[in-house]
Amino acid sequence: MTAPLLCVRNLTIAFGGVPVVDSLDLDIAAGESLGVVGESGSGKSMTALAVMGLLPESAQLLGSVAFEGAMLDDAARESLRGTRMAMVFQEPMTSLNPVLTVGEQISETLRFHEGLGRRAAERRAAELLSLVEIPDAARRLKNYPHQMSGGQRQRVMIAIALACNPSLLIADEPTTALDATVQAGILDLLRGLRREFGMAVMLITHDLGVVSDFAERVVVMYAGRAVECAPAASLFSRPRHPYTSALLAAIPRMHGPIAPLPAIPGTVPLPHEMPPGCRFAPRCAQARAACAVLPPRVTVAADHEVACVLYQ
Amino acid sequence: MIAAEELAKIFAGGVRAVDGVSLSIAEGETLGLVGESGCGKSTLARLLLRLIEPDAGAIRVRGSDFMALSGAALREARRDMGIVFQDPFGSLNPRMSVARLLAEPLAVHGIGGRAERKARVAELLDVVGLARQHADRYPHEFSGGQRQRIAIARALAAGPKFLVCDEPTSALDVSIQAQVLNLLSDLQTRFGLSMLFVSHNLGAVRQMAGRVAVMYLGRVVEEASRDDLFARPLHPYTSALLSAVPEPGVTTTRIVLKGDVPNPADPPSGCRFRTRCPRAAARCAAETPMLRDAGGGHRVACHFPGAL
Numbered sequence: 059m060t061a062p063l064l065c066v067r068n069l070t071i072a073f074g075g076v077p078v079v080d081s082l083d084l085d086i087a088a089g090e091s092l093g094v095v096g097e098s099g100s101g102k103s104m105t106a107l108a109v110m111g112l113l114p115e116s117a118q119l120l121g122s123v124a125f126e127g128a129m130l131d132d133a134a135r136e137s138l139r140g141t142r143m144a145m146v147f148q149e150p151m152t153s154l155n156p157v158l159t160v161g162e163q164i165s166e167t168l169r170f171h172e173g174l175g176r177r178a179a180e181r182r183a184a185e186l187l188s189l190v191e192i193p194d195a196a197r198r199l200k201n202y203p204h205q206m207s208g209g210q211r212q213r214v215m216i217a218i219a220l221a222c223n224p225s226l227l228i229a230d231e232p233t234t235a236l237d238a239t240v241q242a243g244i245l246d247l248l249r250g251l252r253r254e255f256g257m258a259v260m261l262i263t264h265d266l267g268v269v270s271d272f273a274e275r276v277v278v279m280y281a282g283r284a285v286e287c288a289p290a291a292s293l294f295s296r297p298r299h300p301y302t303s304a305l306l307a308a309i310p311r312m313h314g315p316i317a318p319l320p321a322i323p324g325t326v327p328l329p330h331e332m333p334p335g336c337r338f339a340p341r342c343a344q345a346r347a348a349c350a351v352l353p354p355r356v357t358v359a360a361d362h363e364v365a366c367v368l369y370q
Numbered sequence: 371m372i373a374a375e376e377l378a379k380i381f382a383g384g385v386r387a388v389d390g391v392s393l394s395i396a397e398g399e400t401l402g403l404v405g406e407s408g409c410g411k412s413t414l415a416r417l418l419l420r421l422i423e424p425d426a427g428a429i430r431v432r433g434s435d436f437m438a439l440s441g442a443a444l445r446e447a448r449r450d451m452g453i454v455f456q457d458p459f460g461s462l463n464p465r466m467s468v469a470r471l472l473a474e475p476l477a478v479h480g481i482g483g484r485a486e487r488k489a490r491v492a493e494l495l496d497v498v499g500l501a502r503q504h505a506d507r508y509p510h511e512f513s514g515g516q517r518q519r520i521a522i523a524r525a526l527a528a529g530p531k532f533l534v535c536d537e538p539t540s541a542l543d544v545s546i547q548a549q550v551l552n553l554l555s556d557l558q559t560r561f562g563l564s565m566l567f568v569s570h571n572l573g574a575v576r577q578m579a580g581r582v583a584v585m586y587l588g589r590v591v592e593e594a595s596r597d598d599l600f601a602r603p604l605h606p607y608t609s610a611l612l613s614a615v616p617e618p619g620v621t622t623t624r625i626v627l628k629g630d631v632p633n634p635a636d637p638p639s640g641c642r643f644r645t646r647c648p649r650a651a652a653r654c655a656a657e658t659p660m661l662r663d664a665g666g667g668h669r670v671a672c673h674f675p676g677a678l
């Protein structure tokens with residue numbers, strides 16, 4: 059890989075001394091689509107917020123984040139956020155201001171970051187709405203968020219994120235609040251925009267189906283750590299980490315025979331009750347004594363890394 | 371067990387949430403009800419229990435008129451019914467201990483004395499896979515999956531024959547969802563429950579239901595056995611819905627629908643799906659398609675049924 063667009067090294071995020079993300083390494087190449095997948099408490103959203111510099115002030119941060127070759131500090135994040143990197147959240151209803159029209163909200167970004175005048179910003183806002191495939195864009199600019207459907211609101215959020223041609227778009231559960239048929243449309247849109255603008259997309263989701271559909275490369279997180287990182291094709295055809303395999307097996311499928319689901323016993327440990335060593339060990343069918351120490355990171359195939367003693 | 375005919379509910383503003391739905395669930399059968407937000411599936415589930423009163427239509431429970439009941443007779447009939455909601459945080463009173471939460475339905479129905487209720491609480495905890503010492507704890511002390519187990523135990527407390535599950539795993543993580551689905555399957559077999567399993571998650575519905583009904587904008591558009599519906603959908607909406615669900619490691623060709631779901635207060639004439647249907651023709655606007663048997667109990671409401 060050439061110098062990555064985003065390079066996260068040894069990232070640890072803690073609250074009150076309790077880490078919620080632990081020693082995370084993560085790279086995204088320019089134009090790449092990376093899926094970050096995990097269940098509640100895996101630390102996937104915290105990671106995104108850390109990259110964007112949007113963590114609450116009480117968060118303690120260790121490690122480094124480099125973007126386009128430069129180390130990110132608070133000042134750098136401030137100037138890059140909304141311009142070179144942008145973010146889309148899960149809930150388009152609460153991330154849009156209900157008392158401003160969508161046109162005003164898109165224009166606001168353009169005037170703030172790009173210094174456009176009112177007229178120019180309005181013209182560009184209409185272009186952006188067409189770009190995210192909202193029909194009759196000029197008229198829809200005058201709509202308030204409540205006058206749009208959930209899918210359209212998410213398209214507006216994407217339009218705002220695209221306003222300054224970012225090279226990295228972080229999408230945190232962008233389709234989780236949406237119906238399947240609407241989700242399909244949003245994923246198609248993101249795919250098209252990525253291709254058109256050569257923008258890298260970091261897609262954060264709990265849905266392995268969405269990741270499989272969208273991402274070229276996948277990081278699987280569990281309880282604050284990356285447990286497996288691989289090209290999507292390699293991960294889904296041959297998952298190596300017992301957590302990844304167990305998670306894939308626990309999904310009720312649309313095809314094939316129906317049998318009781320091989321559920322994963324127990325629950326994710328709480329941040330202050332993390333087991334030493336491998337954090338999945340207490341729920342893992344293949345756990346052994348060696349799991350009591352920090353699992354090694356093993357490269358098992360091209361670009362396919364897994365943090366598990368089974369592969370040592 | 372339960373049969374509804376031409377059920378309808380119109381909410382304020384003229385929203386036709388449920389508009390002429392007929393369905394029946396046999397003893398020991400699980401009917402899956404799928405559809406997207408706003409299609410009326412949750413409203414329909416509540417109408418069947420009369421948690422919301424229908425504006426029109428008939429409901430028969432084991433052959434007798436459920437709509438005619440009121441007061442004590444209605445309460446008595448409800449002893450045979452239970453419901454599990456989506457959100458195990460909102461559906462359990464945070465000020466009640468698990469023991470009280472589980473004993474309350476028994477008290478409401480006047481089942482047993484103090485000692486018997488206490489024994490029943492312990493039995494219910496066993497049934498849903500919780501420990502007996504959990505009885506003295508409060509909802510906030512449990513994880514989402516455990517809370518849903520408490521909600522299931524509460525729904526089963528009075529020994530119902532008919533259980534409605536409204537998106538019971540939608541708020542849960544995948545690994546916990548599997549535990550709860552397995553539990554519901556086991557309970558269904560063990561107690562011979564009739565079940566209405568409402569979900570937008572097609573994989574979960576396939577896992578749970580022997581028969582599946584698909585709703586769109588207040589109407590059932592297709593109903594068939596599980597295997598028929600998933601393998602040979604006949605309604606264009608069902609085809610699109612099935613194709614839209616991404617499955618890990620599986621590449622599928624998607625049928626992308628144009629536009630959004632229309633306003634339920636002002637639905638399109640004729641077939642309500644026609645504004646988004648790739649196969650829509652003039653007849654679809656003029657004439658409302660009725661749910662018809664296309665053979666083998668596979669019912670579809672479409673003028674031009676068949677694989678897309």
